[in-house]
Amino acid sequence: MTAENINLIPIQDFVTVRELATMMNVSPINVIKVLMTNGIMANINQQIDFDTASIVAEEFGFTVKTEAPEEPEPEDIAEQPVWRRIIAEERQENLEPRPAVITMLGHVDHGKTSLLDVIRHTNVQAGEAGGITQHIGAYQVVHNNTPITFLDTPGHEAFTAMRARGAQATDIAVLVVAADDGVMPQTREAADHARAAHVPIIVAMNKIDLPNANPERVKQQLAEIGLVPDEWDGDTMVIPVSARQKLGIDDLLEAIVLIAEDLNPQANPDAPATGTVLEARKERGRGPMVTLLVQNGTLELGDTLLIGEFYGRIKAMFDFTGAPLKSAKPSVPVSVSGLNGIPMAGDQFRIVESERAARKIVADLLTEKAVEPDRHGVSLDEFFARLQEGETKTLNLVVKADVQGSLEPLVNSLNKLSTEEVEVEILRAATGNITESDIMLASASDAVVLGFSVDADPAARVTASNEGVQIQVYDIIYKLLEDVEKALKGLLGPVYEEVVIGRAEVRQIFNIRSVGVIAGCYMRTGVARRNAKVRVIRQANLIHVGSVSSLRHLQDNVREVRTGFEFGVSIDKWNDVQQGDLLEFFVMSQTEQ
Numbered sequence: 140m141t142a143e144n145i146n147l148i149p150i151q152d153f154v155t156v157r158e159l160a161t162m163m164n165v166s167p168i169n170v171i172k173v174l175m176t177n178g179i180m181a182n183i184n185q186q187i188d189f190d191t192a193s194i195v196a197e198e199f200g201f202t203v204k205t206e207a208p209e210e211p212e213p214e215d216i217a218e219q220p221v222w223r224r225i226i227a228e229e230r231q232e233n234l235e236p237r238p239a240v241i242t243m244l245g246h247v248d249h250g251k252t253s254l255l256d257v258i259r260h261t262n263v264q265a266g267e268a269g270g271i272t273q274h275i276g277a278y279q280v281v282h283n284n285t286p287i288t289f290l291d292t293p294g295h296e297a298f299t300a301m302r303a304r305g306a307q308a309t310d311i312a313v314l315v316v317a318a319d320d321g322v323m324p325q326t327r328e329a330a331d332h333a334r335a336a337h338v339p340i341i342v343a344m345n346k347i348d349l350p351n352a353n354p355e356r357v358k359q360q361l362a363e364i365g366l367v368p369d370e371w372d373g374d375t376m377v378i379p380v381s382a383r384q385k386l387g388i389d390d391l392l393e394a395i396v397l398i399a400e401d402l403n404p405q406a407n408p409d410a411p412a413t414g415t416v417l418e419a420r421k422e423r424g425r426g427p428m429v430t431l432l433v434q435n436g437t438l439e440l441g442d443t444l445l446i447g448e449f450y451g452r453i454k455a456m457f458d459f460t461g462a463p464l465k466s467a468k469p470s471v472p473v474s475v476s477g478l479n480g481i482p483m484a485g486d487q488f489r490i491v492e493s494e495r496a497a498r499k500i501v502a503d504l505l506t507e508k509a510v511e512p513d514r515h516g517v518s519l520d521e522f523f524a525r526l527q528e529g530e531t532k533t534l535n536l537v538v539k540a541d542v543q544g545s546l547e548p549l550v551n552s553l554n555k556l557s558t559e560e561v562e563v564e565i566l567r568a569a570t571g572n573i574t575e576s577d578i579m580l581a582s583a584s585d586a587v588v589l590g591f592s593v594d595a596d597p598a599a600r601v602t603a604s605n606e607g608v609q610i611q612v613y614d615i616i617y618k619l620l621e622d623v624e625k626a627l628k629g630l631l632g633p634v635y636e637e638v639v640i641g642r643a644e645v646r647q648i649f650n651i652r653s654v655g656v657i658a659g660c661y662m663r664t665g666v667a668r669r670n671a672k673v674r675v676i677r678q679a680n681l682i683h684v685g686s687v688s689s690l691r692h693l694q695d696n697v698r699e700v701r702t703g704f705e706f707g708v709s710i711d712k713w714n715d716v717q718q719g720d721l722l723e724f725f726v727m728s729q730t731e732q
């Protein structure tokens with residue numbers, strides 16, 4: 140090959156500034172400068188024609204040649220981030236660009252919080268409302284006239300918990316990797332989570348100030364987990380930074396702006412406001428304060444919010460500096476007061492006409508909930524039905540095994556089960572017990588968790604039951620593969636599964652001589668039934684599973700207690716229930732083929 144051949148770049152009739160820069164491996168800024176000297180003012184996403192591209196390419200020692208257009212790949216809308224789905228339902232002419240929303244992910248102590256703090260302090264003036272800057276769960280900075288929204292609860296737990304609740308707020312993930320420590324287990328996990336969410340990743344290589352920082356080794360490790368640095372012809376921007384010495388922060392923001400321009404997130408500011416709860420807490424004298432991220436539409440002071448079972452008129456609205464606001468457009472985080480309860484992070488909000496309308500919706504919702512608990516995961520035996528209904532083409536799996544030696548052959552065999560009609564996609568394959576993080580990943584992506592010669596942590600079991608994720612543990616590889624294969628072909632027999640019918644909290648304990656211990660409870664959601672089973676959860680730990688032995692409302696024995704009522708329950712052959720415990724009532728039901 141001659142030197143000239145190496146410098147040939149294939150383009151069709153048009154190419155964007157960014158694509159041209161990438162092909163020449165130069166900064167888009169330099170391409171823009173050359174265009175300017177030729178009298179063309181272009182931004183990074185602008186298309187330039189073949190002739191202009193040849194002039195620019197020549198400046199960098201390249202020659203352009205024409206290329207036959209490629210067949211465009213069909214886009215699978217179900218695979219797209221949530222906001223793309225939101226805008227897919229909006230008319231094109233109503234859409235306007237909105238700021239990108241960023242989350243920091245990465246291993247503990249690699250500097251996520253420090254970076255968030257530095258970006259906030261170097262880019263945000265002290266709050267206008269008397270210099271108050273408070274953490275409300277998100278903030279905005281402006282870099283080169285481009286606003287960027289940062290979610291300031293770092294870590295993939297929050298990220299994935301939100302996704303599991305159907306709310307993907309993040310557009311771009313910044314994966315923080317300490318230059319001295321390198322890629323660690325949670326770095327890998329975070330990358331899996333971001334990829335499963337189809338969110339682009341920028342790497343912030345932090346702590347480059349440390350004498351034992353080893354950037355080359357970190358880049359090598361990143362390449363090994365599929366994040367090949369752009370300077371090695373890969374797709375991942377790796378930005379060296381130091382939160383401590385405030386180095387590289389502008390470069391990181393610049394990288395975010397570049398990726399954001401490429402992504403071009405949009406929303407319709409004129410639609411009724413919808414979005415996600417980022418944080419919620421009770422504040423003295425003010426009642427519930429809720430931080431919301433507006434994702435579509437414009438939120439106005441005085442609007443009536445509906446969030447799950449809570450609602451209320453927005454009495455006051457503030458930006459992240461504490462300054463009062465009258466309205467908030469897409470990607471703007473606000474904290475509001477006026478809601479009648481504390482929703483959970485990741486809950487979606489919408490606007491309804493009046494508090495009266497909200498009350499009616501909530502009443503309907505609570506009766507529905509009693510029959511149909513929230514379900515996110517998919518089970519192997521359900522998968523085929525969903526396949527048949529055209530709801531899915533992919534069986535997502537999270538695979539855990541005891542040792543690397545069994546994981547590798549397992550993953551290879553599972554991958555071979557993919558057919559033309561249905562694909563097996565392994566979101567995570569790792570060694571070790573099944574953890575809560577595995578369940579959250581599975582929940583967020585409707586995946587099944589398969590374990591080989593491993594156990595599930597108790598917290599993972601509780602979360603799996605709450606989220607409706609199926610865990611299947613095997614000690615024979617052949618059996619595991621056989622079940623997956625059967626699921627793909629719809630050959631699995633009926634199985635019984637637990638269906639959660641309600642949740643109650645224990646408020647008081649009564650010790651009654653003739654009867655034993657009775658837990659005085661408040662039914663938070665769903666129903667409790669005399670013939671149900673019950674799980675006792677204490678501070679996220681599963682303490683006991685048993686049967687209900689009596690159910691009482693006031694003085695009467697009853698068969699059922701509904702949401703909002705107080706009641707007494709005793710648990711068969713078990714007396715250790717405590718105030719503050721959470722009781723989860725469930726029944727066994729045969730799943731349909």
Ligand code: GDP
Binds near residue numbers: 248345349
């Ligand atoms: P997180 O767990 O990822 O949020 O990490 P933190 O932001 O809490 O940082 C963990 C520790 O690393 C803290 O002691 C920070 O002071 C320190 N740290 C963070 N960034 C840097 C940096 O750029 N250089 C050095 N030397 N230390 C840092």
